[in-house]
Amino acid sequence: MKSVLRWALAGGTICLIILAANTAVIAQSGGQACTREGLKAITDKFFSALEAHNPSGVPLASGARYTENGLEVAIGKGSWETAGKTTFKRGMVDTKKCGTHTQAIIDEAGQPMLYGVRLKVDNEKISEIEAILARGKEVLDVKAILDTKDQDWEGILPPEQRSSRLTMMAAADDYFELFVQKQPRKVSILPYTKVCDRWENGMQTTKGGTNQGVTMPAHNCSPVGFADMTHSPRRFLVDEETGIVVAYTLFNNVWPDFHMFKMRNGYVDWIQAYFEYGKQYKTIGWPDEPACK
DSSP states (O other): EEEEEIIIIIIHHHHHHHHHHHHHHHHTTSSOOOOOHHHHHHHHHHHHHHTTTOOSSSOOEEEEEETTEEEEETTSSSSGGOOEEEEEEEEEEEEETTTEEEEEEEEEETTEEEEEEEEEEEEEEEEEEEEEOOGGGGGHHHHHHTTTTTTOSSSSOOOOGGGOHHHHHHHHHHHHHHOOOOOOOOOOOOOEEEEEEEETTTOOOSSSSEEEEEOOOOOOOOTTTSSOOOOOOEEEEEEETTEEEEEEEEEETTTTEEEEEEEEEEEEEEEEEEESSSOOOOOOOHHHHOOOO
């Protein structure tokens, strides 16, 4: 997939036209199809049903599809059978795409399970459920996640601190494209604050020092030059009001992953990521989605 940032700089007008057209279609069809309150309510019902091991407690569309780490799972099976109490949860809603994303920690037989989930809502019913799970040794530091509970991810930003939908997708998309040691293009400006921190499966990876022989400056979220990696096409959810953009991808083309970015004033403050790296996958389990959607 081309970088959305490069589209924004070179051909962003096309994206803006598509976004405007999509907005017009919503308006012509009778107004906003989804509301922040409605999407939050459906997400709460989903987690209650997950804890109860009973999918009948959540509104499901006909033919609703569920995956865990890219693999098809029957609704009611998999983590539906093992999930306990949700001990931590933060999320976002995308009212334009009628979607939600939640970062959670769920008790599973006395052990923490990192659980990230994307929900797609059609006519007030869930039609898609995409979960990213990390268990056992892949859960690197639960306490580090809990220590971020006071970070204000979900508060509504003042209008002057918000970024456009396209800008937020651009920042998230470019993050993945910068995981190469020899840059194919000159990077002069990166959208990260001077004190930016990232957590991966709980481990804070912006404390400084070295990682795989590469110097990692403290509080620097830029992945420039870290490793020679490529990543599958991304799918995005954007919450302009809270400044959250999330990208679902197959990290390094082998690990089911989500990265969740918190932005203010056009810059990324924090990044939270979950991924399953215990084995290699060939697909994320869902079709590519054009970045302009």
